[in-house]
Amino acid sequence: MKILPLSLRTKLILSFLGVIVLGAILTMIFGSRLVKNTIIDEAQEKVRYDLSSAWMVFNDRLNHIGDIISFTAEREGIKDAIINENYDILLKYLSRVRSQRGLDILTLTDSTGKVIMRLRNPEIKGDDQSHDEIIKKTLEGGNFAFPEIVSRQELLKEGEELAERAYMEFVPTPKTSPRPEAKEVNGMMLKAASSIDDDNGNLLGVLYGGILINRDYTIVDKVKELVYKDMKYEGREIGTATIFQHDLRISTNVKYENGQRAIGTRVSKEVNEAVLERGEAWIDRAFVVNDWYITAYEPIKNINGRIIGILYVGMLERPYIDTTNRVIIAFAVIAILCVFLLFIILVFSTTRIIKPLQKMVLATQKISKGDLSHKLHVKSKDEIGALAKSFDLMTDELRKANKALIDWGKTLEKKVEERTNEIREMQAHLIQQEKLASLGKLAAGVAHEINNPLGGILIYSHLLLEDMKKEDPRYDNLAKIVKETTRCKDIVKGLLQFAHPKEPEAIRIDINTTLNDVISLLESQAVFQNITVKKQYSSDLPPVVADRSQLQQVFINIILNAADAMSKRGILFLKTCMGDGKKFINISIKDTGHGIKKEDKSRLFEPFFTTKEVGMGTGLGLAICYSIIQKHGGTIEVESEVEKGSTFTIKLPVRKDNANE
DSSP states (O other), rough: OOOOOOHHHHHHHHHHHHHHHHHHHHHHHHHHHHHHHHHHHHHHHHHHHHHHHHHHHHHHHEEEEEHHHHHHTOOOHHHHHHHTTTTOOOOHHHHHHHHTTSSEEEEEEEEEEEEEEEEESSSSOOOOTTTHHHHHTTSSSSSEEEEEEEEEHHHHOOOOOHHHHHEEEEOOOBBBBOOSSSOOOOOEEEEEEEEEEOOTOOEEEEEEEEEETTOOOOHHHHHHIIIIIEEEETTTTTTEEEEETTTOOOOOOETTTTSOOOOTOOOOHHHHHIIIOOOEEEEEEETTTTTTEEEEEEEEEESSSSEEEEEEEESSSSHHHHHHHHHHHHHHHHHHHHHHHHHHHHHHHHHHHHHHHHHHHHHHHHHHOOTOOOOOOOOOSSHHHHHHHHHHHHHHHHHHHHHHHHHHHHHHHHHHHHHHHHHHHHHHHHHHHHHHHHHHHHHHHHHHHHHHHHHHHHHHHHHHHHHSSSTTTHHHHHHHHHHHHHHHHHHHHHHHHHSSSOOOEEEEOOOOHHHHHHHHHHSSGGTEEEEEEEEETTTTTOOOOEOOOHHHHHHHHHHHHHHTTTEEEEEEEEEEEEEEEEEEEEEEEOOOOOOOOOOHTTTSSSSTTOOOOTTTTOOOHHHHHHHHHHHTTHHHHHHTTTTTTEEEEEEEEEOTTTTOO
């Protein structure tokens, strides 16, 4: 049978159609692979960041325990009770700390590591804890907080309930490494320890405490809530988190089909080898209990850097697979529709379409290289012309969108930076407020409790001193009692003033005049005999609404501190000026003294913090100054350089309301 020759038009149609079909097939193959890889890569990148969030929650929990232990260990009452062997007071106070802070264990040892008091099980004491890795380092001084494996023997000392929480029988799990044992009797604990030192730096003992992670779901559930927000897919939770003790799940929100947590199951063999044996992070798909997850694992290490467990986060793989399949199907449908549409166009306009298509191919190549300014310049009025016009419009929109994205990115970076700085400033302010509020309540309670006994001691010691002759050998000792009791009375007075400062009596005052009055008052004192005062006052300062006596108290305190810092010899600079857009008056007090250490700077305004020698100061002066300036709506800022001096800048708002003429 003779085959009829094909026409050129048919050949062109078949040729173009063959190319289009082949291109569609190749595009589907490579496109589907690219889509799948892109979606999975994005999921793995997300789970990598999720693991960082999980570490943040884990470390936050660990640091919180460390803060509890170190704060408790620094309490003067604890030190005094240990020195005086007031174990009843210790037991009562530490029991309240353990209960209120939710600690599983809280134990006190002596300076050699032997247990003085075990709050969970007071009957067991006297055992030596110096072999414990964290306690051993703490006995050398300092504070430490690390995860640690605690043996069943040590858990039993704290009570059978903790030992039972740690006890787990292995649940058969697919794809795990073989282990000779079939159960775990030890436990993983977030443990912190702090040394307790007396005023001379001598070690009195060690306070340590912790929380047993086994069957404690606080961390993993907080990670799931923070990162995955209880998202579900087809009724199943998308995100999970787990803490492993070695390769055993001891805390998890991975669940069986019946909804129970998969406690006692184990990690897969390949993850075990990578994380526990080689100490590497694992970020890949993995079989978790009963399904495939996109996972991230990293080793948990103890204080000596030894791997004791794994921290894991994972997302159900099924949503990403289904999304990939839907995208590929949609991509295939679109490709088929395009082939069909092009076939129709080829049938009716083969000749006319060749040249416009060549232009479009050229334009596509240039656009793919980043040239969004290229135009097709097709003048036909049919569908090809409309397509070319739409193509040009699309290019214009892409160019505009690209520019808008670049501009928005720059704006967003600036806004994020500004907001971050605001949040940091607010956080620092709130922390200072919280410290002062808590210490104020404590100061008020202590002051009220000891004020009346101190008054009685002072009165009776004065009466005894008046009735005693100076030749009496007891006279000097009694005079020292009167002196030290008077000093205690002054400290209590400062405490009450800090805890319940009086409200400012608002009047309009001139800052320059107030400063001059203070200097006139102080210049005649002995501490100012070798100090030169240099003034730089602004003459156009408006009056401020403030309490004159309270401001004088602030100025006197800071100036006297400056004199002490200069060892009563140097130059004192006083400067006033407008600041912050004329909304504040700045008062700067600068000295040429020894300066303030970096580590002391952040604690300057804490009550009872002082760098002076014992007996030379109460540590309340700057705290009271801070409180006074705060009540006036102002701030105190400090700049200092060691051996070059310090500058205290007081900023008071300029306002006219609530003033008593």
